[in-house]
Amino acid sequence: MNKTRKIIVIKRADGFCIQFDAMASACEIIAEIDDEFLANKIGTTVSEEVWRIEDKYSRYNPQSLCSKINQSCGKPITIDDETFALLNFADTCFQLSDGVFDLTSGVLRKIWRFDCSDNIPSHGAIVKEMKNIGWRKVEYNDTEIFLPKDMEIDFGGIGKEYAVDRALLLIKTLTNQPVLVNLGGDLATNSARKNGEPWQVGVEHPGFIDKKTMVVSLYKGALATSGDAKRFLLKKGTRYSHILNAKTGWPIENAPRSITVSAPQCIQAGLLATLAQMQGDNAEQFLSEQEIKHWAIR
Amino acid sequence: MKNEKHNKNLKAALTLATTALFSTAQAGAVPLPSDTPTEDTWSFDSAFLYYSEAERVSAAEAIFNAKKNYSDDSTLNLKLTVDVLTGASANGAVAQPNVQTFTRPSGKGDYNVKAGDTPLDDTFKDTRVQLNGQWSQVLAQNYTGSVGAHISKEYDYLSLGVNGNLAYDFNKKNSTISFGLSHFQDTFSPEGGIPKPFASMPLSYGQYDDNGNNSTKNIHDATRMSSDDNKTTSDIMVGFTQVINRRMVTQFNYSHSVVDGYLTDPFKVLSLVDSRGITQDYLYENRPDKRTKQSVFAQSKYHFDETILDVSYRYMWDDWKVESHTLDSRIYIPLGDGSYLEPHLRFYQQTAAEFYQPFLMQSDVFPEFASADYRIGEMTAYTVGLKYGMKLDGGNDLSFRFEYYRQNSESAGHKAPGALASLALYESVDAIIVQVSYSF
Numbered sequence: 001m002n003k004t005r006k007i008i009v010i011k012r013a014d015g016f017c018i019q020f021d022a023m024a025s026a027c028e029i030i031a032e033i034d035d036e037f038l039a040n041k042i043g044t045t046v047s048e049e050v051w052r053i054e055d056k057y058s059r060y061n062p063q064s065l066c067s068k069i070n071q072s073c074g075k076p077i078t079i080d081d082e083t084f085a086l087l088n089f090a091d092t093c094f095q096l097s098d099g100v101f102d103l104t105s106g107v108l109r110k111i112w113r114f115d116c117s118d119n120i121p122s123h124g125a126i127v128k129e130m131k132n133i134g135w136r137k138v139e140y141n142d143t144e145i146f147l148p149k150d151m152e153i154d155f156g157g158i159g160k161e162y163a164v165d166r167a168l169l170l171i172k173t174l175t176n177q178p179v180l181v182n183l184g185g186d187l188a189t190n191s192a193r194k195n196g197e198p199w200q201v202g203v204e205h206p207g208f209i210d211k212k213t214m215v216v217s218l219y220k221g222a223l224a225t226s227g228d229a230k231r232f233l234l235k236k237g238t239r240y241s242h243i244l245n246a247k248t249g250w251p252i253e254n255a256p257r258s259i260t261v262s263a264p265q266c267i268q269a270g271l272l273a274t275l276a277q278m279q280g281d282n283a284e285q286f287l288s289e290q291e292i293k294h295w296a297i298r
Numbered sequence: 299m300k301n302e303k304h305n306k307n308l309k310a311a312l313t314l315a316t317t318a319l320f321s322t323a324q325a326g327a328v329p330l331p332s333d334t335p336t337e338d339t340w341s342f343d344s345a346f347l348y349y350s351e352a353e354r355v356s357a358a359e360a361i362f363n364a365k366k367n368y369s370d371d372s373t374l375n376l377k378l379t380v381d382v383l384t385g386a387s388a389n390g391a392v393a394q395p396n397v398q399t400f401t402r403p404s405g406k407g408d409y410n411v412k413a414g415d416t417p418l419d420d421t422f423k424d425t426r427v428q429l430n431g432q433w434s435q436v437l438a439q440n441y442t443g444s445v446g447a448h449i450s451k452e453y454d455y456l457s458l459g460v461n462g463n464l465a466y467d468f469n470k471k472n473s474t475i476s477f478g479l480s481h482f483q484d485t486f487s488p489e490g491g492i493p494k495p496f497a498s499m500p501l502s503y504g505q506y507d508d509n510g511n512n513s514t515k516n517i518h519d520a521t522r523m524s525s526d527d528n529k530t531t532s533d534i535m536v537g538f539t540q541v542i543n544r545r546m547v548t549q550f551n552y553s554h555s556v557v558d559g560y561l562t563d564p565f566k567v568l569s570l571v572d573s574r575g576i577t578q579d580y581l582y583e584n585r586p587d588k589r590t591k592q593s594v595f596a597q598s599k600y601h602f603d604e605t606i607l608d609v610s611y612r613y614m615w616d617d618w619k620v621e622s623h624t625l626d627s628r629i630y631i632p633l634g635d636g637s638y639l640e641p642h643l644r645f646y647q648q649t650a651a652e653f654y655q656p657f658l659m660q661s662d663v664f665p666e667f668a669s670a671d672y673r674i675g676e677m678t679a680y681t682v683g684l685k686y687g688m689k690l691d692g693g694n695d696l697s698f699r700f701e702y703y704r705q706n707s708e709s710a711g712h713k714a715p716g717a718l719a720s721l722a723l724y725e726s727v728d729a730i731i732v733q734v735s736y737s738f
Contacts, residue, residue, distance in 0.1 A: 011547070011599070013539050014471035017544070034373070035373065088319070089315050092312075165320065176369065267319065292309065
């Protein structure tokens with residue numbers, strides 16, 4: 001992934017805006033600080049951390065640890081503490097979701113192509129691919145992971161959110177002035193704005209032609225969005241979202257087109273948004289019952 | 299997920315898992331700095347600049363800037379500038395078809411200028427040490443105040459200054475109004491004293507002791523009115539900054555400046571020529587003792603997807619009837635890996651002061667004020683430059699700037715009689731500027 005990586009630091013009246021590209025998203029840091037040196041420092045620190053995580057966990061990067069694990073053909077691969085912690089987190093998510101969230105479900109993408117068509121795979125194809133799914137078949141400890149042949153893991157469901165939280169941790173070591181990190185819609189802040197007002201965040205839905213950008217307020221904590229603006233299948237009036245149920249091999253039916261969740265940390269918000277999507281019709285009820293602040297678009 | 303109990307515990311379970319993730323994940327991740335530098339951090343900038351005019355003045359300048367950021371958003375900025383100037387500077391006299399001899403400003407020697415050459419005083423040599431301190435802090439919500447002090451010392455010049463500035467943010471901090479005041483007190487004590495207005499340049503008393511006994515020195519001293527003189531400068535500045543949208547920010551400033559006191563250049567003379575254009579005498583220049591300047595400034599920065607365009611324009615006018623236009627533009631082009639290119643283009647145009655004249659005519663009515671200093675004559679100038687900046691491994695910034703400057707002096711409509719018609723009265727100045735900056 002040796003594409004040119006650069007950050008752009010822009011002076012604005014209320015501070016600095018730092019922009020860069022990572023994880024196939026437009027990323028932005030808004031820092032309400034006057035010090036250009038500090039702004040540069042924040043920009044460099046955060047972008048390098050996000051790129052580091054991308055290089056390590058992207059399944060699209062053949063050099064990544066994720067790719068190494070996926071190409072291990074059943075041989076054990078050495079992992080470090082960070083990866084061990086992420087696998088533990090994924091394991092908790094698997095259990096909390098009764099197996100609906102599964103790090104190994106990515107192989108379903110080979111048969112499910114969410115191109116807005118009515119191209120639903122055959123029952124046989126799904127059953128065949130389901131053999132290569134199952135978190136319980138993955139063995140790991142604090143030094144190694146063992147992934148059975150033909151199985152794959154994919155950190156896509158938590159990687160970007162994890163990067164947001166890591167970025168915030170690093171920012172807190174540099175400043176306590178208000179900073180917002182936005183990695184392509186998954187975002188978090190360390191504090192309200194200097195004027196005491198919340199950050200106004202536009203949640204964009206590139207595929208929704210008729211919908212305006214939804215603006216949500218954020219004082220503190222994180223927001224994550226799970227949506228299928230352009231990624232769905234439509235057959236006989238049923239809309240299949242791109243969120244796949246790892247237990248059935250089928251997409252969730254009647255999930256909201258987009259759901260944005262607020263939580264203290266981005267990785268929680270992201271997971272809650274995904275879990276809510278998996279409730280289909282009951283997505284909003286699921287979040288309301290748990291008193292989780294959310295915004296849904298149907 | 300139909301399990302009600304399970305749902306209720308979800309938030310708590312997730313919080314627990316997240317805590318575990320971030321307390322153990324750090325060993326493999328980039329470690330968080332343990333000594334958190336959130337409070338009171340210093341940052342430093344240093345620069346070395348070299349400016350060289352072809353056959354004229356060269357200047358070498360070293361700048362060291364230290365900035366301390368306090369956790370409450372206050373900042374202390376200290377800047378030390380040292381520059382050394384050497385070379386030759388136009389003394390105001392016109393070129394002649396014959397060799398010309400001038401007394402050095404100190405009176406202790408002379409220098410010759412070849413026929414046809416613009417007279418340059420090659421005694422130009424000075425070292426300046428300048429120290430600026432600025433403190434700024436948030437005074438109340440949306441109000442930022444700043445105060446500063448300035449001291450600058452040269453061999454024959456002392457400048458002391460203070461300033462204060464107040465900025466108010468409104469409209470969700472998208473707009474800022476600022477108001478600033480500054481005052482400078484300068485003392486000029488040139489070696490050889492301050493010449494009387496329009497006094498004839500005396501002969502040098504060269505190798506003789508300056509014990510007051512020799513008559514050449516007495517004649518020299520008779521052309522001097524004092525050993526030093528002062529001037530004060532008071533500025534008022536009003537500014538307005540507006541964020542137009544996330545890509546564009548604009549700024550407008552108005553400033554009003556009154557300079558009072560000794561504004562003449564004690565080293566500059568005018569040639570007094572006869573109707574044939576031949577110099578009969580050199581007279582020290584004389585300028586009004588007050589100058590009121592005003593200027594308006596507009597700047598806009600526009601951020602394209604990657605590049606940033608920065609364009610500014612300044613219009614300055616004063617009661618000496620000098621008017622100037624400055625158009626300045628830069629384009630910031632990121633190259634990746636934190637490096638960038640920044641082309642720079644500046645255009646400057648100025649009309650002459652009403653008392654500017656390239657020489658005095660014997661036959662003309664003697665003016666109240668006159669100066670042949672090209673710096674207040676009619677001129678256009680442009681600068682073309684390129685800066686290259688890069689990020690070093692430690693995150694420090696290194697940049698190189700190279701610029702070419704050309705200044706063309708022009709006739710403000712003064713007729714050149716006799717011999718002067720075939721001589722260059724308005725010379726252009728070419729200069730190069732090289733700068734290396736390092737931030738850490």
